[in-house]
Amino acid sequence: MAALEVSNLSASYGGERVLGPLSLSLAAGERVALVGQSGAGKSTLLSLLYDQAGSGTAFMPQDLGLVDTLSVFHNVYMGQLDRHSAIYSLINLLFPLQKPRGEVQTILDELGLGDKLREPTGELSGGQRQRTAVARALYQQGSMLLADEPVSALDGPLARRIMDALSRGYPTSVIALHDVDLALAYSDRVVGIQDGHIALDEPSSRLSTADLQPLY
Amino acid sequence: MLRSRTGFITLAFIGVALACLPFADLAITTVNPWRELQRLLHGLITPDFTATDELLTAFTRTLAYAFTGVALGAVAGFLLTTVFSSRLVRAFCAFIRSIHEIFWALIFLQCFGIHPLSGVLAIAIPFSGIFAKVYSEIIDEADPLPARAVPKNTGRLLRYFFTQVPEAWPHLRTYTAYRLECGLRSSAILGFIGLPTLGFHLEAAFSQGYYSQVGALLLLFYLLIATMRLWVRPRLVPVYLVVAPFFLGEGLPIIWGNVTRFVTQDIVPRPLREGEGWQGLEPWLTEILVNQALPGVWNTLLLTQMALVATGVLALLAFPLISTHFTGPVRRTSGHVLLVIARSTPEYMLAYILLQLWGPSMLPAVVALALHNGGIIGHLVGRMSDEVPLRQGAPGGFNRYAWELVPRVYPPFLAFLFYRWEIIMRETAILGILGITTLGFYVEGAIQEIRFDRAMVLILITALLNIAVDALSRRIRAWLRLRTRPTCEA
Numbered sequence: 001m002a003a004l005e006v007s008n009l010s011a012s013y014g015g016e017r018v019l020g021p022l023s024l025s026l027a028a029g030e031r032v033a034l035v036g037q038s039g040a041g042k043s044t045l046l047s048l049l050y051d052q053a054g055s056g057t058a059f060m061p062q063d064l065g066l067v068d069t070l071s072v073f074h075n076v077y078m079g080q081l082d083r084h085s086a087i088y089s090l091i092n093l094l095f096p097l098q099k100p101r102g103e104v105q106t107i108l109d110e111l112g113l114g115d116k117l118r119e120p121t122g123e124l125s126g127g128q129r130q131r132t133a134v135a136r137a138l139y140q141q142g143s144m145l146l147a148d149e150p151v152s153a154l155d156g157p158l159a160r161r162i163m164d165a166l167s168r169g170y171p172t173s174v175i176a177l178h179d180v181d182l183a184l185a186y187s188d189r190v191v192g193i194q195d196g197h198i199a200l201d202e203p204s205s206r207l208s209t210a211d212l213q214p215l216y
Numbered sequence: 217m218l219r220s221r222t223g224f225i226t227l228a229f230i231g232v233a234l235a236c237l238p239f240a241d242l243a244i245t246t247v248n249p250w251r252e253l254q255r256l257l258h259g260l261i262t263p264d265f266t267a268t269d270e271l272l273t274a275f276t277r278t279l280a281y282a283f284t285g286v287a288l289g290a291v292a293g294f295l296l297t298t299v300f301s302s303r304l305v306r307a308f309c310a311f312i313r314s315i316h317e318i319f320w321a322l323i324f325l326q327c328f329g330i331h332p333l334s335g336v337l338a339i340a341i342p343f344s345g346i347f348a349k350v351y352s353e354i355i356d357e358a359d360p361l362p363a364r365a366v367p368k369n370t371g372r373l374l375r376y377f378f379t380q381v382p383e384a385w386p387h388l389r390t391y392t393a394y395r396l397e398c399g400l401r402s403s404a405i406l407g408f409i410g411l412p413t414l415g416f417h418l419e420a421a422f423s424q425g426y427y428s429q430v431g432a433l434l435l436l437f438y439l440l441i442a443t444m445r446l447w448v449r450p451r452l453v454p455v456y457l458v459v460a461p462f463f464l465g466e467g468l469p470i471i472w473g474n475v476t477r478f479v480t481q482d483i484v485p486r487p488l489r490e491g492e493g494w495q496g497l498e499p500w501l502t503e504i505l506v507n508q509a510l511p512g513v514w515n516t517l518l519l520t521q522m523a524l525v526a527t528g529v530l531a532l533l534a535f536p537l538i539s540t541h542f543t544g545p546v547r548r549t550s551g552h553v554l555l556v557i558a559r560s561t562p563e564y565m566l567a568y569i570l571l572q573l574w575g576p577s578m579l580p581a582v583v584a585l586a587l588h589n590g591g592i593i594g595h596l597v598g599r600m601s602d603e604v605p606l607r608q609g610a611p612g613g614f615n616r617y618a619w620e621l622v623p624r625v626y627p628p629f630l631a632f633l634f635y636r637w638e639i640i641m642r643e644t645a646i647l648g649i650l651g652i653t654t655l656g657f658y659v660e661g662a663i664q665e666i667r668f669d670r671a672m673v674l675i676l677i678t679a680l681l682n683i684a685v686d687a688l689s690r691r692i693r694a695w696l697r698l699r700t701r702p703t704c705e706a
Contacts, residue, residue, distance in 0.1 A: 055369045069386065093378060
């Protein structure tokens with residue numbers, strides 16, 4: 001069963017075609033790593049996939065889409081805005097209640113952000129902001145994840161810890177990664193993008209680091 | 217100069233203002249205007265603070281009206297932003313903000329009498345129209361990405377409150393604080409038409425010739441506005457808001473029969489009320505239009521155009537006073553003080569004072585409008601000029617002013633000026649209440665003759681005139697490709 005299926009997808013910018021036409025099908029339980037040079041069209045593809053995706057999809061854009069003036073708690077809470085009544089959410093906007101606070105705290109602890117619950121997001125470092133957006137995606141507990149470079153600002157061990165958490169939370173995902181090793185380690189299938197087209201589409205088990213080099 | 221659009225517009229507006237001069241009455245009619253001015257200045261250096269009780273009431277009332285009115289306006293305006301995409305709501309907001317606080321107060325005084333409700337509503341209603349518009353503009357500029365990153369099935373309202381509003385929050389707060397200053401000025405002048413705020417005490421002191429009391433009231437008012445940054449603190453504002461309604465005073469009891477009569481009878485056009493039907497309406501309306509509205513509109517336009525150009529000239533002359541590119545710290549400080557005084561004195565209060573000194577004509581009105589608005593724009597342009605980076609070895613003195621700074625700040629200067637065009641016109645209409653024959657003069661006359669139907673028609677015409685000027689100003693700004701952030705409206 002396909003979790004997401006698109007065909008003849010294309011995008012133009014200023015009259016020039018930057019992506020496609022391309023078709024892509026994603027099975028439930030399949031983790032896809034999107035690789036390719038910067039500017040190849042990965043972000044555009046993810047954004048278009050999100051437009052087509054079902055309502056249970058979590059989206060983590062490259063610029064994160066955090067609200068800088070709100071605390072880490074609020075930004076993470078936003079992952080479940082569609083699950084609660086408007087009144088309950090508005091109360092939480094003004095006075096965070098104990099239950100969601102505890103739930104968010106658990107996720108932050110796992111990501112190493114445990115002490116930042118009340119901090120305004122605008123005052124965090126790049127890596128901390130990235131983890132806040134990851135926490136929002138995890139809190140959403142959606143059926144599928146579309147993420148654009150979710151760990152680009154994190155160093156080795158921490159990046160793996162975050163990728164582990166995302167893998168556990170989302171068995172079905174499309175994640176753009178510029179780090180080839182991470183891409184191979186955290187995917188079942190690799191899709192390589194070059195000049196707006198799919199240049200490679202193989203199971204990860206059959207690929208090595210060297211196979212991905214021509215894409216860069 | 218005619219080749220460039222800005223040059224063409226500048227010359228056109230100066231030309232129109234000069235053409236207005238022969239039609240305008242600009243005489244000084246008092247026998248000895250300088251002695252009056254001397255007495256006022258003497259009052260300012262010998263202020264009399266002994267009437268402490270009265271001063272205290274005057275200021276607590278002024279503050280209470282301002283806080284309550286602005287808070288109500290802010291809440292209503294904020295709620296209106298959620299439906300501001302509707303054309304009808306936008307038109308409604310444009311309409312309620314085109315009617316000046318004083319006109320609203322004149323209307324409510326007929327309904328509720330001298331009661332706090334009249335003053336609070338008079339501030340809250342036009343302010344909510346302004347807040348709705350500016351808040352919407354600010355919120356629209358928020359980053360759209362967070363709204364995209366929340367789950368797809370999130371309701372529109374939650375998306376709005378969790379992503380767009382918090383993004384815009386700091387700007388909303390700054391703008392609201394600025395508006396509070398405007399609210400204080402509005403509250404102060406409501407006293408001139410009988411509500412128990414500062415203007416009431418000022419008028420009383422003036423008419424009795426107690427210039428030292430006038431001095432005390434004015435000095436305290438400047439102090440209040442100049443120190444706003446110190447006492448308007450995020451933590452204190454909720455306290456003020458809770459306390460303010462208790463300091464509004466009692467006023468006279470509202471007679472609800474009057475309210476009903478005002479709405480169902482007084483403002484219904486006389487021919488309809490007296491059963492003459494629609495045939496009677498036409499001569500009635502024609503009479504008002506020809507004898508009142510037409511001269512009122514004509515004089516309002518004359519005064520507005522002259523005041524607009526005078527404001528521009530004054531602002532361009534005043535901005536070097538506070539620009540870091542020119543003067544030493546001492547001269548700059550006195551420049552700041554001058555501009556603070558100019559911009560914190562409401563036009564109405566300035567015009568009232570100048571009228572006492574020079575007698576009734578358009579001259580005090582032009583000077584008052586130019587001083588107040590020129591002070592505001594001069595302040596903004598001065599601050600903007602600080603951000604102009606000058607190359608090393610740039611000329612000094614007048615050459616620096618004329619060649620380096622003015623050409624660079626001229627487009628934003630024009631934007632501010634055109635932004636204030638409608639505001640100047642709103643004020644011009646109001647100054648009629650002081651006896652200058654603009655639209656407010658005829659409104660006040662109609663109210664004194666207890667012809668509220670006529671007053672309503674005239675207020676309606678004033679509102680339409682303001683909306684028209686606002687639309688024209690927007691067109692000109694678009695043609696000149698001028699852009700200002702709404703928060704710079706100050």
